[in-house]
Amino acid sequence: MDISVLGGLAVRENGVSVTPSAPKPRQVLALLALRADQVVPVATLAEELWGQTPPRSARATLQTYVLQLRELITVALAADPEDAPPRTAKDVLVTLPGGYRLNTFGGSSDVRDFGRLAGIGYREMDADDFATAAQRLREALALWTGAALADVRTGSQLALETRRLEETRLCALDQRIEADLRLGRHRELLGELTVLVSRHRTHETLHGQFMLALHRSGRRTEALEAYQRLRRALIDERGLEPSPGLRRLQQSILRETSSHAAPVGGRQRLIGVH
Numbered sequence: 001m002d003i004s005v006l007g008g009l010a011v012r013e014n015g016v017s018v019t020p021s022a023p024k025p026r027q028v029l030a031l032l033a034l035r036a037d038q039v040v041p042v043a044t045l046a047e048e049l050w051g052q053t054p055p056r057s058a059r060a061t062l063q064t065y066v067l068q069l070r071e072l073i074t075v076a077l078a079a080d081p082e083d084a085p086p087r088t089a090k091d092v093l094v095t096l097p098g099g100y101r102l103n104t105f106g107g108s109s110d111v112r113d114f115g116r117l118a119g120i121g122y123r124e125m126d127a128d129d130f131a132t133a134a135q136r137l138r139e140a141l142a143l144w145t146g147a148a149l150a151d152v153r154t155g156s157q158l159a160l161e162t163r164r165l166e167e168t169r170l171c172a173l174d175q176r177i178e179a180d181l182r183l184g185r186h187r188e189l190l191g192e193l194t195v196l197v198s199r200h201r202t203h204e205t206l207h208g209q210f211m212l213a214l215h216r217s218g219r220r221t222e223a224l225e226a227y228q229r230l231r232r233a234l235i236d237e238r239g240l241e242p243s244p245g246l247r248r249l250q251q252s253i254l255r256e257t258s259s260h261a262a263p264v265g266g267r268q269r270l271i272g273v274h
Helices: 023-034 042-050 058-077 110-126 130-142 156-182 186-199 204-216 220-238 244-259
Strands: 002-004 010-013 039-041 093-096 099-102
Touching: 002 110, 010 058, 023 042, 023 058, 023 099, 023 156, 039 042, 042 058, 042 099, 042 156, 058 093, 110 130, 110 156, 130 156, 156 186, 156 204, 186 204, 186 220, 204 220, 204 244, 220 244
Parallel strands: none
Antiparallel strands: 002 010, 039 099, 093 099
């Protein structure tokens, strides 16, 4: 079974889609796919579908959705009549005490691939191999084709999962940008960072990276203006001042601007500025 959730939901068995079109069965499949090869409790699935007040018929209705998914899986399994050993839909979508498990049988998962590639990138960052880190993190981020589960209606459980995934995406993005800064690609990053800081108005790491890229490109006044925009947004939206790390970066740029010094060196690290 091959699973994609970093964008629209797509689940395939033998290359055949088993993704239903009806909203609630899609929610069930999405949650099972996100936790593939793990047991998802009935209570978790019910909360996703109906919140804190499920109807009395919740368990029976959930069983109906599972049967609908198994019908799609049965059709997909028939596409490979030479499957050995033969599997049934109940082998793929398993009923267990208290819940259900979607078995992938070693198939692909874009979430797992993302985690594996990002993990390599983080280790290479720790080893100061910034070229390899940038490449692996770029490959990880390329797996995203849009917002996670962009075409699935989300309840409380899927909303938590998609927020978690977005945080991992931003973390990988932060690290990839830092790796590129370490490699002296500050001018190449300006266009991307301009878009990112406008989209994430209070994200301090991205703003710090934007300031650093502008500063290293000789655009110190714009770097200081970026700091002031961030400061206003933080005060307006959160009632907070920028972090000490951002304030130190601003002061460093101010000192170098007043003395016409050269841009800061390539070893300045911004991870830890949140």
